[in-house]
Structures are given as structure tokens and as C-alpha cells.
Amino acid sequence: MxxxxxxxxxxxxxxxxxxxxxxxxxxxxxxxxxxxxxxxxxxxxxxxxxxxxxxxxxxxxxxxxxxxxxxxxxxxxxxxxxxxxxxxxxxxxxxxxxxxxxxxxxxxxxxxxxxxxxxxxxxxxxxxxxxxxxxxxxxxxxxAKCLALLLYFRLKEKITLSNSWITFCQRNLCEYSENEEVVYCLYTLTAVIKEIFKDTRSQKTEILKQFLTPLDATFEVFYNSLFSQHLANLQDTSKIVNSLIYFLELLELLIASRIHLGLHFPCQRIFFLKPSCVLHVITWLIQAFVKRKFIIFIKKCLLRKVGEDLCRGPVAAFMPPDEHLDGDMLALADAVLQAVGSGLLKTLSVHGKPSCFGGGEVQPGCECLPGPDHVILRAASLLLIKSLDIKFQNCASAKEMKVDLQRFMSELLAFLKPHLEPSVWSQHPCEWLSRVFIEQDDDMLEAAKASMGIFLKLSREYEAAESLTQEKELWHHHTHENGYNPHCIFLFFLKNIAFDSTVLLDFLISSETCFLEYFVRYLKLLLQDWGTFLTICKDFDVMDSNESTNICGCISSLGHDRSSNQTEISLLAALGSHRNAPARDSWAAGAASEPQNLVVISPETHATPPASRLSSPQPSQSLVDYDSSDDSEVESTDLCSANSKQTSLHQEAVKKTQDMVGTSGDEKELNLELPSRPVFPKESNTPSSVAHDTAPDNTVHEAGISYRTVKCFEQLQGAIYRLQKKNLFPYNPTALLKLLKQIEAKCNKSMNAL
Known part of the structure; x- marks a missing residue:
């Protein structure tokens, strides 16, 4: 031996x-x-x-x-x-x-x-x-590891899979059993598919097709058998937990191969054809981490992000269209909403032991702050809001959508209410989104985009029906009451980042979120709904100055106590009082010479509203300094090289941006002659300079949030222009800059009308 x-x-x-x-x-x-x-x-x-x-x-x-x-x-x-x-x-x-x-x-x-x-x-x-x-x-x-590698070797070398292996899989997957062979069989299948995805030099589609063909029907049989189990009849629940986790990973890889490789096997549609089986697991009396995995899996499916860790390359070109994918997504969204309507959210245990590295217990004597499981809160919230978005895009009845929205958003807000600060509801229901997703940028932007899709769909339906003004006012009130008004959501987002334009620039450059698509859609909405935006900004200022003010009550005055035109006039009058101040040559020059994100207002002239819970703190120094001086060229080059590799989804978003805004016309106009003067003048370094203006004492109160928002856009446009001028922006920002210029023109037009 x-x-x-x-x-x-x-x-x-x-x-x-x-x-x-x-x-x-x-x-x-x-x-x-x-x-x-x-x-x-x-x-x-x-x-x-x-x-x-x-x-x-x-x-x-x-x-x-x-x-x-x-x-x-x-x-x-x-x-x-x-x-x-x-x-x-x-x-x-x-x-x-x-x-x-x-x-x-x-x-x-x-x-x-x-x-x-x-x-x-x-x-x-x-x-x-x-x-x-x-x-x-x-x-x-x-x-199991050795067998998986050998199976992959067979596929690469075009060696036929052994009958003994196929028989072994069919025998163990014909129905669920508690033996260990089932777990190792699932592990081996998953490991082989992972190896196929990791290979960058072979025909993945052909190899995976060869692997799945003899086992296609077996997966559906096992799917039905596994999810029909009753925990009370099992002797060892740990074995079914292992089977659930490994089979869930296998399902994710099968769906990922459908999206990224263009394969069309029946086993890839099992989950979408019978989603209630997987949703039912969330109601089982089983460990919380298993429920968490299932909720995150469903969320990934709705967002079409399954397998994103393995499928980082571009989607295969000339991939055959999946005629069933949109219908399957709609069926999944309907199943989620049906489960929520049946009380799914009430079965989720959000309270529990805090997560520890490696899954261990918290050691005695270690301080641990109690709190809810924010992973569950985020996933469940996004699950519901995305399902509503998908359903509404395929729904034609405004009345039906309004009823469903009222029902499900009430269910969601009731689910979140015990886990968020009570003041969120006393101030503004729309704040729920920024509070829930504050630690997860990609999910926050997906939720914001979905809520905007709901808003735009309902807006189109109301406009098509030519609803009466009073009904539109009630609908505007409805958007705030149910927490999906896009202006409020965007303003809360800006407040969370302290109106820092460099954060917006980071989001625009990064391909890790859907911010580009979301931002473009919001800017287009802002151009069409400028008056409502100004009204909401005024209500935000009131809310900041008095925490006890209920925003829903304020919004109801849209058509009664004051109109959006009156709000716009009062705001622009405050802005117009600065027109005699020294003007800058361009936004770019102004953004380069000013401290970013700071609005200098004289405390000696205007009574500053008391700081409240919603007031944004002063921004800390940015991690990347987007200075326009020549010394920053090296930093900008490093920035560009670090972000030059954009994923296919990001490239698709860029193309959507160009299509949504339109690139026709004289492109020289967009390339990129910045305005001769800014919407807002450059503040003097002397704090008392504002005291010489003729604005009334309540100017800050009237213009605070809207001033900082447009100021942020101004600085963002200047930063994009400087990077593009040095060929350092990772994609063509022409369409985006066109939107920002249109917003600038709208501000200037309103000021000139005073």
C-alpha cells in the first residue's frame, strides 16, 4: 500500500x-x-x-x-x-x-x-x-467533482455520454427520495453546466444541447415530485433542504441558458409553467435562509438576471427569438400577485438572528443591533413592484390597474410598516422605496424604474380616456398615497446622495445598474411634467421645515389652494432675482470652478428651515474628483479604462437612450455647445452677496429642493461634457446631454416669461 x-x-x-x-x-x-x-x-x-x-x-x-x-x-x-x-x-x-x-x-x-x-x-x-x-x-x-469534470470532458471531445450515467440520473430523478445519491446527482448536473458556461472557446449551445437532450423529460418529473413533498412526512428535513438548494441552482442555470444561449428545451420552462410550486416553498416551515434563496431566485427571474454571475459576456448574436419568454414572465408575475393576494407576505419571517460570516452564531458578549432581515424586505418589495409593472404593461384597463395597484401597494406598505420608522408614513409614503433599498443600489434603481413604468402606463391610460381635471387630481393624490410617484422617488434618491452630481456620474458610467435607462426616462417625464415637479418640490420644502406636515394633505391642494403655475411663478421669481449676478460662460466652466453640490445661501438674509430627518447631510468628499484641469487627465484616463468594458445590457440601455431621445437633426448642435449662461448664477464667495438681492425673505423656502436639483443637473452636464471632450466617456452621451439641455431651455424659457 x-x-x-x-x-x-x-x-x-x-x-x-x-x-x-x-x-x-x-x-x-x-x-x-x-x-x-x-x-x-x-x-x-x-x-x-x-x-x-x-x-x-x-x-x-x-x-x-x-x-x-x-x-x-x-x-x-x-x-x-x-x-x-x-x-x-x-x-x-x-x-x-x-x-x-x-x-x-x-x-x-x-x-x-x-x-x-x-x-x-x-x-x-x-x-x-x-x-x-x-x-x-x-x-x-x-x-462528484471528478465525475462532473469527466462528463464535461466527454462533451468537449464529442464522446457519447455513458448509458450508466444516464440511467443513474433517470433512476434518482424519477421521484424524490431522501438518499444521498439525489443530492450528488443534482450537484454533478449543476457542476457540468457551470463548466459549460465558463468555457469561452467552445460552442456552448451545442455542448449544452448534447447534455440536456437525454435528461430533458426527467427534470420535469423531479420538479413535480420534489415540490409536492410534505415536510411532516419526511424523516430528515436536512436532506430535502439540500435537494431544494441544489435543484434551485440547477433551475437558475437552465433559465440562464435560455436567455443567454438561446436554447429552447421544455425543462427550461418548467418554473414558468408551474411557478406556484416554487412559491409554495416560501410558506413551508423551513429555515429562513432557504426562503431567502427562493425569493431572490424569483426576483432574478423577473428581472431577467438569472445566471448573471456566470454569464458576463455578451448575449449570443443572431440568437433565435424566444417567443414564449414574455408570456412566461407575465405568467410568473400573475402567480406572484396571486400568492401575495393569498397572504404570502404574511408568511415571511423578517425577524431573526443576524447573519454572520460563515453562518456561525453570534458569540456571547458581542453586541448585535436587533433589526429586520433587509434582504427579505428588499427582495419581497422588488418582487411585488416588478410583478405589478409586468402585469400593467400587458393590461389595457385603467380601472383594473388602479384597483390592483391600490390593493397590492396597501399590502406591501402594511408589510413594510412595522420594520420602518413610523415617521416615514407620517411624512411621505413614497419614501418607503429609498428607505428599503438604501443599501442596495441595483435593486433600488430596478424598483424605481418599475414604479415609473407603472406611473407612465397609468398616465397614458388617463390621457387616452381624457379624464376630467378633478379625476386627474385624485389620481395624482393616489400616486402619493400608494408610494409610487416618480418625482418624489427621484427627489428622495437625490436627498440620499446629498445632491452630489459625481454620484450620478458614477452611476451613468457604471454598467452594474439600470440607472442610465431609468434616468433618461425620468428626464423625459420631467420635461412633460415640469409644473407638477415644482409643486412637489415646494411640498418637500414645507415638509423639511415642519416634520408634522402630511405630504398627502399638501398634495391634495394641487388644484385648489394653489396651481402648479402659481408655484412655478413664485419659484422663478425667486430665481430671477439673481439675474444681475455675474454669469458664467458655460455650465462646464462653472462646474469646474465651484465646489460640487453646495448651494451657498446667505444665512443672514434668509431664515434657513430647521434641519429635519429628511434634510440631507453635507456630502463627503467624492471618491473620484472629476476636475476639469489638465492635472486630472491621468485620473480620468484611469477612470475610463476601468469602466471601458460595458456589458451587453448596458450597451442595450445606451441604444435605448438614443432611440428614446432621438438622434436626428444637426448633431453638431449636440456636440456639445453648452449654454452661454447657466440656469442659476454663480454664487459669490462672499456670503453676504445674496443679501444685496431683491428676493423676498422666503426665497430659500420656495426654491430649496428645486434649486438644488437643477443645480445638480447643471454640474452633471458640465462633468459629462468635460469627459467627452477628452474622449474619456465610455459611450456616446449625445442623447443624454440633449435631454439635459432641453431641461435647461425649459428653465430659461420660464424665467424669460416672468
Whole structure:
């Protein structure tokens, strides 16, 4: 046994280095062919290796046949396990070397010959699957990893999958059972598909098609069997938990291959055809982390982000259209809403032990702040808001949409209310979104985009119906009451980032969120709904100055106590009082010469509203200084190189931006002559300069939020212009700058009308 292990160790070291093997291939095969399990626990093939002089000569060892009586049975079994583990490790490293481009051609050829001879053995796969039943979990796990790599090797080399492996899968997946083989079978399937996704040099679609074809029908059978289980009838719930987790990962990979590779197998639609099975798991009396995984999985499906960790490359070109995908998404959204209507949110346990690194318990004596599970809060919220968006885009009845929105948003806000500060509801229901998603930028922007989609859909329906003014006012009140008004959501977002234009620039450059698409849609809405925006800004100022003010009550005065035109006139009158101040040549120059995000207002002239809970703190120094001086060129170059690789989704968003805004007309006009003077004048460095203006004492109160918002747009436009001028912006910002210029023109036009 000792000699046998030493020979294997020498072979392992050679393969690990990628060294060429010089001697008889068959001799290596007999060392690597596992003999587990055996009656006496010893590698039966070791005696045959004694007749392989070529291998002995290279390894400078002379392995001898093992005698079961030479050592104690327990010790012999342990040594046999060590031998089997080493054999599996050598095979894994050998296959990895074959797949690596760094391995020398000569060595790779010898490794390939050895592995192919191993696979010719009809019982080789059976030996590995038998190890799944071992009491040694490490051995079972190594056998599953080794088998997955060998299956992938078969697919790459166009070797037909063995009948023993297909039979093993069909037998274990025909119905759910509590044996360990089911878990390892699911693990192996998942590992093979992951290897296919990671390969950048092969035809992924063809390889995956070859792998899924014999198992397609089996997945649906197992899906129905697994999710029809009743926990009360199971002896060991930990086994079904493992099966659920591995099968959920397998489902995600199947759906990801549908989106990214264009495959169309029935097994890829199982979840969408029967989503209630998966949603039902959330109601089971099962560990919280399992429910969390399922909710996040459904959220990824609705956002079409399944498999995003593995599918980072561009979507395959000329991919055949998936005619069922939109319908499947609608069916999933309907199933989610139906589950929420049946009380799904009430079954979620948001309170629990805090998460710890590695899943351990909090040590005694360690302070831990109690609080809800924000992962569940975010996922459940986005799940509902995205489902409403998908459903409404396929719904034609404004009345039906309004009823559904009232119903489900009330359900969501009632679910969130115990876990958020009570003042959120006393101030403004629309604040729920920024509070829930404050720690997750990508989900926050997805939720904001979905809520805007709901708002725009309802707006179009009301405009098409030519609703009366009073009904529109009630609808505007409805948008605030149910927390989906896009102006409020955007203003809360700006307040959270302290009106920092560099944060907006970071979002625009990054491809990790949908901010570009969301921002463009909001700017287009802002151009059409400028008067309402100013009214809401005034209500925000009132809310900041008096926390007890209820914004919903304020909004109801849109058509009674004051009109949007009156608000606009009062705001622009305050802004117009500065028109005699020194003007800048351009927004770009102003953004370069001013401290970012600071609005200088004289405290000696205007009574500053008392700081409230909603008042934004002063922004900290930005991580990236987007200065326009020549010294910043190196920093800007590094910034561009760090963000130059945009994903296909980001590129698609850029194209949507161009299409939404329109690129027709004289492009020289957009390239990019900034305005001769800004919407807002440059404040003097002397704080008392504002005291000489003729604005009334309540100017700050009237113009605070709107002033800072347009000021932020001004600085953002200047920063984009400077980066584009140096060819450092990662994509063409022409359409975006066109929108910002149109907003500027709207402000100037309103000021000139005074």
C-alpha cells in the first residue's frame, strides 16, 4: 500500500506541473482506475500495476500486491480511502490540464490518451456513482467533482455520454427520495453546466444541447415530485433542504441558458409553467435562509438576471427569438400577485438572528443591533413592484390597474410598516422605496424604474380616456398615497446622495445598474411634467421645515389652494432675482470652478428651515474628483479604462437612450455647445452677496429642493461634457446631454416669461 501511494504521489506531482509522461499509457491507467468499494477495502488493481515496469521505472518505485492480512482492517480501510482520494485528485488535475491552454501539446496528448482509456471502461462512471453512498463525505464530494469534470470532458471531445450515467440520473430523478445519491446527482448536473458556461472557446449551445437532450423529460418529473413533498412526512428535513438548494441552482442555470444561449428545451420552462410550486416553498416551515434563496431566485427571474454571475459576456448574436419568454414572465408575475393576494407576505419571517460570516452564531458578549432581515424586505418589495409593472404593461384597463395597484401597494406598505420608522408614513409614503433599498443600489434603481413604468402606463391610460381635471387630481393624490410617484422617488434618491452630481456620474458610467435607462426616462417625464415637479418640490420644502406636515394633505391642494403655475411663478421669481449676478460662460466652466453640490445661501438674509430627518447631510468628499484641469487627465484616463468594458445590457440601455431621445437633426448642435449662461448664477464667495438681492425673505423656502436639483443637473452636464471632450466617456452621451439641455431651455424659457 505504501509503495502504491508513493507512485501515485509522484504521478500527481508530475501532472500538477504539466510535465509530459514518457512511459506506457496503460500502466498509468491501472494506477488511476479506482477500485472502491472492494470487499477487503483494498485497491484491487494494485496487483496488476506490479506488471507495469514502465511506470515503476519512471517513478523509481516497485509497487507490490497488497495483502489484506498485513494490517488491521480499520487501518486498511483508511489507507484505501486515502488512495481513492488521491486517484480522484490526479484524474481531476489531469482533466484540468487537458482543458488548459497553458499545458504543452505533448503532455496534453498523453493526458488525453489516459483519460480516454479510463472512460472506455464501461463501469468507470458506475464506480464513481457508487462512491456517492460512502460514509466518507469527502470521498463522495470528490467523486462528484471528478465525475462532473469527466462528463464535461466527454462533451468537449464529442464522446457519447455513458448509458450508466444516464440511467443513474433517470433512476434518482424519477421521484424524490431522501438518499444521498439525489443530492450528488443534482450537484454533478449543476457542476457540468457551470463548466459549460465558463468555457469561452467552445460552442456552448451545442455542448449544452448534447447534455440536456437525454435528461430533458426527467427534470420535469423531479420538479413535480420534489415540490409536492410534505415536510411532516419526511424523516430528515436536512436532506430535502439540500435537494431544494441544489435543484434551485440547477433551475437558475437552465433559465440562464435560455436567455443567454438561446436554447429552447421544455425543462427550461418548467418554473414558468408551474411557478406556484416554487412559491409554495416560501410558506413551508423551513429555515429562513432557504426562503431567502427562493425569493431572490424569483426576483432574478423577473428581472431577467438569472445566471448573471456566470454569464458576463455578451448575449449570443443572431440568437433565435424566444417567443414564449414574455408570456412566461407575465405568467410568473400573475402567480406572484396571486400568492401575495393569498397572504404570502404574511408568511415571511423578517425577524431573526443576524447573519454572520460563515453562518456561525453570534458569540456571547458581542453586541448585535436587533433589526429586520433587509434582504427579505428588499427582495419581497422588488418582487411585488416588478410583478405589478409586468402585469400593467400587458393590461389595457385603467380601472383594473388602479384597483390592483391600490390593493397590492396597501399590502406591501402594511408589510413594510412595522420594520420602518413610523415617521416615514407620517411624512411621505413614497419614501418607503429609498428607505428599503438604501443599501442596495441595483435593486433600488430596478424598483424605481418599475414604479415609473407603472406611473407612465397609468398616465397614458388617463390621457387616452381624457379624464376630467378633478379625476386627474385624485389620481395624482393616489400616486402619493400608494408610494409610487416618480418625482418624489427621484427627489428622495437625490436627498440620499446629498445632491452630489459625481454620484450620478458614477452611476451613468457604471454598467452594474439600470440607472442610465431609468434616468433618461425620468428626464423625459420631467420635461412633460415640469409644473407638477415644482409643486412637489415646494411640498418637500414645507415638509423639511415642519416634520408634522402630511405630504398627502399638501398634495391634495394641487388644484385648489394653489396651481402648479402659481408655484412655478413664485419659484422663478425667486430665481430671477439673481439675474444681475455675474454669469458664467458655460455650465462646464462653472462646474469646474465651484465646489460640487453646495448651494451657498446667505444665512443672514434668509431664515434657513430647521434641519429635519429628511434634510440631507453635507456630502463627503467624492471618491473620484472629476476636475476639469489638465492635472486630472491621468485620473480620468484611469477612470475610463476601468469602466471601458460595458456589458451587453448596458450597451442595450445606451441604444435605448438614443432611440428614446432621438438622434436626428444637426448633431453638431449636440456636440456639445453648452449654454452661454447657466440656469442659476454663480454664487459669490462672499456670503453676504445674496443679501444685496431683491428676493423676498422666503426665497430659500420656495426654491430649496428645486434649486438644488437643477443645480445638480447643471454640474452633471458640465462633468459629462468635460469627459467627452477628452474622449474619456465610455459611450456616446449625445442623447443624454440633449435631454439635459432641453431641461435647461425649459428653465430659461420660464424665467424669460416672468
Amino acid at each position: 505504501e509503495d502504491f501511494l508513493e507512485v501515485l504521489e509522484q504521478l500527481y506531482k508530475k501532472v500538477l506541473r504539466g510535465a509530459a509522461l514518457e512511459h506506457d499509457t496503460q500502466g498509468y491507467v491501472c494506477y488511476l482506475n479506482p477500485a472502491w468499494p472492494d470487499q477487503d477495502g483494498s485497491p484491487a488493481s494494485s496487483s496488476a500495476c506490479a506488471d507495469s515496469p514502465g511506470v515503476r521505472g519512471e517513478c523509481q518505485q516497485s509497487p507490490a500486491a497488497l495483502s489484506p492480512t498485513s494490517t488491521a482492517p480499520v487501518g486498511l480501510k483508511i489507507r484505501a480511502q486515502e488512495t481513492a482520494l488521491l486517484q480522484l485528485t490526479v484524474v481531476q488535475v489531469m482533466v484540468t490540464r487537458i482543458l488548459s491552454v497553458e499545458t504543452a501539446f505533448r503532455a496534453k496528448q498523453r493526458y488525453r490518451e489516459i483519460v480516454k482509456i479510463l472512460l472506455q471502461s464501461s463501469d468507470f462512471d458506475s464506480k464513481l456513482t457508487c462512491m456517492f453512498q460512502s460514509s466518507d463525505k469527502l470521498l463522495s464530494h470528490m467523486a
